[in-house]
Amino acid sequence: MRVGGRVEWFLEPTTPEELRSAVNACRERGLAPRILGGGANLIIADGILPGVVIGTGRMNRLFRIWPAVDGEGSSDQEQDPSAWSAEPSGRVAPADPALDPRLVGWAGTTLPSLVRAARDLGYGGIEGVVGIPGHLGGGVAMNAGGHWGELWDHIELVRVIDEEGEFLDLTPEQVQPGYRNGNLGTRVVAAAILHFEPAPKALIEQRMREILREKNAVQPVSERSAGCVFKNPDLEVSGGRGAGRLVDDCGLKGRSIGDAMVSPLHGNFVVNRGAARATDVLALIEEVRAEVAQQTGIELELEVKRWLD
Ligand SMILES: Cc1cc2nc3c(=O)[nH]c(=O)nc-3n(C[C@H](O)[C@H](O)[C@H](O)COP(=O)(O)OP(=O)(O)OC[C@H]3O[C@@H](n4cnc5c(N)ncnc54)[C@H](O)[C@@H]3O)c2cc1C
Structure with a gap:
């Protein structure tokens, strides 16, 4: 999403053993570390996030x-x-x-x-x-x-x-x-x-191309986003409509706060048009959620994770 501030402490282990040491070092000091993967499903608040974040970016193996x-192989990894x-x-x-x-x-x-x-x-x-x-x-x-x-x-x-x-x-x-x-x-x-x-x-390769073509047609894949904002609701309750469709039916595509905007391509994506702050993105998500609840009675649950304080 390319929004949000900085973290107080950032640890970058390079192996599973180092990851374990990092987690334990935090816990021994009474800290609950947050784990950062690619940050593709995450919105981090503006400002300085207190505590420790452990990033897995250097564990790319x-x-x-x-x-x-002896050639027997090993099917039981727990033993090996x-x-x-x-x-x-x-x-x-x-x-x-x-x-x-x-x-x-x-x-x-x-x-x-x-x-x-x-x-x-x-x-x-x-x-x-x-x-x-x-x-x-x-x-x-x-x-x-x-x-x-x-x-x-x-x-x-x-x-x-x-x-x-x-x-x-x-x-x-x-x-x-x-x-x-x-x-x-x-x-x-x-x-x-x-x-x-x-x-x-x-x-x-052919299946991958087909899936990518499908995605490119309906999702703002090249824009800054955190993927789907909401989980799809129970389809029996929503009349078969996914979260994106509900947002669309409520007339919310294109709604914006600052540079944060509900994607005109897909109602379940919020995109950063350039200079959005986390505050804008979070406020827009709450606005969309409240409006969908008011118009349809359905309380959408967040899929994205938020690190607020
Ligand atoms: C353009 C776009 C398209 C997307 N399409 C899809 C899609 O089709 N389907 C889909 O499911 N998602 C999709 N996503 C969302 C995202 O890519 C996935 O959820 C992805 O799995 C997130 O991985 P990450 O490493 O970036 O997790 P992060 O965003 O870094 O973290 C997400 C959560 O996982 C936790 N976490 C991360 N690493 C660990 C770890 N090692 N141990 C324990 N917890 C951990 C974090 O603490 C956080 O709570 C899309 C996102 C974008 C931007």
Whole structure:
């Protein structure tokens, strides 16, 4: 969104272990650190944000799983913590990618680089992530998705830092992620193992192009935004209308405060036309929410996260 001020403390770990140390160092000092991924679904207040933000931008590592030297491989990652390491120490390089269509990504892996890598390896299923900015950690925390499915559909295991400051490996069955909610509470995503279905690269590329064409036609993808502002309401209550459609039906497209404007292209996006402040964006969101509630009786829930104080 390119709004908001500065943070008091900013930590940039480069590995899952450093991330764990950073989280624990904060907690030992009585601070609850905020975790910043790509900031693609976030509005940060103007001014100085007190406390600590830990950014995952330097944890951009994506790699294939190293099979065990004896060739048995390892399907149970909980028994094999070294599978989370980007270094092959004592292990051999993976063979044919099609034999084990999985990838390990650390929290700072960018979603665009994940989609590109999957395409280049002939790993299908995750094409719907094309055009979604942000990091793997943020995507897992938010359960990023669309009509194609959700990121968690492709997760085998997530390594989190739990409330005690220890690494904990969780399966989707244990976590039960929901709609735009990774259901992780205060746990911090350090890394994830993703699984795919092998597919011809040309087919994957074609699907990606189609999805991008669709998105470009209906979303202000090249403008500064935080993605969808509101979650879609229960479609039975809204008469089948998503949040963007409700905003549109209420005549709010194009509504603005300062340089913050409800996108004329998509009612669920607020864009920064240049010099918007966080205050403008936040006030506009509240205005839209109040107006939709007044006209339709539907209370829209925020999808974007706000860091206000
Ligand atoms: C143009 C555009 C299009 C978009 N399209 C889509 C779409 O189609 N579908 C969709 O779902 N989203 C979409 N988004 C929103 C956004 O891209 C996703 O929600 C993305 O997953 C956010 O990732 P991030 O790393 O930027 O998270 P951030 O914005 O940095 O953080 C979001 C939340 O996740 C938490 N978080 C971040 N990293 C971690 C971590 N390692 N551990 C624990 N918590 C963490 C943060 O504390 C915060 O609460 C779009 C955004 C834009 C700007």
